[in-house]
Amino acid sequence: MDEYLGDFITESLAALGRLDSDLVALESDPTHRELLNSAFRAIHSIKGTCGMFGLVRLEKLSHAVEDVLVRLRDGNLVAEPGVMQPILTAVDEVRTIVVTLQSTRREPPGDDSMMITGLRALLDGSAVEPITAMAPESAPSRTVSASPRPSGAIESREAPVDHELRVKLELLDRLMNLISELVILRNGMLRELASESDTEKQVAIQQLNRLTHGLQEAIMKTRMQPIGNSWGRLQRVVRDVAHAAGKQIRLEISGKETEIDRQIMLAVQDPVTHCIRNSADHGIERPDERVAAGKPPLGTIQLEARSEAGKIVVQIRDDGKGIDASAVKRKAIERGLIDEVFAARMSESETLDLIFAPGLSTAARITETSGRGVGMDVVKSNVEQIGGSIRLSSTLGRGTQIELHLPLTLAVIPAFIVGIGGRTFAVPQAGVSELVRVDERNRGNVKTLRGASVLELRDKVLPLIDLAEVLGLSDAKSGTRETNSDFHVIISEASGVPLGFRVDEIHDSQEIVVKRPGRLVSEIGLYVGITLMGDGSVVMILDLLRLAEKSLGAGIKDRAKEAFSTSSSGIEEPAGETHVLRVLTFRSISGALRGVSAELVNRLKVLPVETIERNGSQVFAMDQGELLRLVLPESPDLDPGPALQDGTTAFPAVVVSDGATTVAILVAEIKDIVEERTVMSAGARKTGSLGVARLRDAAVDLLDAREILRRAEAA
């Protein structure tokens, strides 16, 4: 009997989910025939089966709901909000009863007489207006009665779909475990027999490989579900928020048939719900505000899922009021998350990323529905925990867009098997952009910058995190490792900023089975999971992002940017590609229109001639207690003296700094700060120039400020 009860609960919950969506949809489309029918069928099937299990409370309540739905279905009652609200509330109560039934195997005690009376009132009171716009019914008309329906009355249930089969989740999990062990075994055999010369054995190995891979893919597919399965309640969420706040909001969902691994789907359900609730609560304005802003009073939230090259992308877009970047900055400064100097240099996208910082909320009032916006940091960490990423963009006044990138599966991932401090670890390949081997040829690129270890890679300077040190595995005896041994660096962009991770060796690249560790191990927070190697040994899978945070401190993005300025809004990108540049433009003393990366600009000063002094061939100015070297942009090594002798009493300068060195660039006139998406042309790169970019319809020659700073430091 217990098994039947279990089935009843599962089916009822599914029916209630459908009922919810149907009821919400009916509010906007009260005469929709199919919705009316399916809503009725859902509650009818629940009511019908209750009797079998002696679920008295459930039967009474669902019966009362069914009576109202009969009226709706037969056109004797209109599905307007005054009618729908009591129905929705009652359905919520039905769900609560079923959920309690699920965990305690018993109906919770309770008195629904108030609710039932309320529902009965709908039958008596407003049962008058026939729906005039309805199409003539093809079904035979029924007499409507308020008395309990005879149990023999049958509404045809939806015919079951033949080519699908119901399978218990435990069985699928077991299949998944078995195939995982097979994958591990396969990996082990591949490695052992890699050097096998016997062709027959080679052929057998390849076949084993192919079959295992095929089996693995097929079984992973069994865990795939349409992502729409977890989106059933979203319409209701939006409706409730809208009603409570007096707003008009429509939720458009597309791509709900996109398939996704069940585990990921469940993990991402709450984050998606939270983002949608946020859009409804904080994004979409009230109808009067929208009209005043020239928008239609009905706000729209679009939820879309699509599959893209090995990922699932989920997008949540609203046409609400967008995010006020300056308000976010102000709030962040207030909360002590950033200081004003740093805030002034932040780009718009960096500012929006602050939304994900814990403790930040710009909602003017604490609303019931979303709480204090404390969720976004949790949303981000939930998404990242399953190996996904989240990006937010917004246009003030026009709307906000959140994009989640999710992996297709969690169970088997490509990884690098590495050696650190004499031990073996696995590093997921996701997010890794490059592997660099450091040996005598390029050892010079490993440097120390103000006590921090960095790697110069082409024209970027990346923090270099020594994983042996972070894991506490470096040789205790010598303290530091042999400075002359070769090693490898794994470059990962998973945090949004490129970071280099030092490992001793990279053994192998393999598809590994990710096993979730127990609670105690998960609490450590530095590991994505554990895996079994072909030889039975257990290997930890490192969470590079968490290890970086441990090494650099939380807020690595800010710190890394502050110290190393490697964000994508800089200019040090290969020419010929489209980038968003943020440039301070100025006219140089020679008359040319030039620009310098806004990121490097520390301040703008007009230096009075009295503060300028000479020391040999170098010229300095004293400003804010700092001695600044003055240079001419075109020729940084040249003595700027002559340029200062035309009788002018004050000289405009752009003070640039990379955190280590500060230099004042003499200019004729400071023009503007421009942020634009543009293409940089390689052109003839003369020294000191990064290339020419078209900004605001002028050709701006971009100064290689880093080069200037480098040379100033060296001098």
Added chain:
Amino acid sequence: MTEYISFSVAGQLMGIPVLDVREVLNPQPVLEIPHSMSGLAGLINVRGQIATAISLRQLLGSPGTGIEEPMNVIVPWGDELLSFLVDSVGDVFSVPEDRILPVPGNLDGMWLKCANGIHRIGDALLVIVSAGSILTLFETA
């Protein structure tokens, strides 16, 4: 009447309900985990399933991982597998529930926290624990 399996940690006899235990294994290689908290010895491979190895000696006795080759008391916990590392494993004994003695309040810290009861066998006193009571030793509050 409950059956317990007896074992020894840092010289102290202990007992855990037989129903909590899946099996007892000989010493196994333990993978140490960097930055693991005290008491978490590491991970062991039990026929393909990975178990969390918990060193009772570390939690209850002297510092250090203790005996070089601890025995493994394998205990399922929810959908995880745990292995309690103990010095040695003894016999199974039965005790009627009402014969289990209450825990004296002057037992030292961690022992007090995980002890569910005391039982006397001959001249020796055994500390009765369970999988759940051992896990409370990891809670900070």
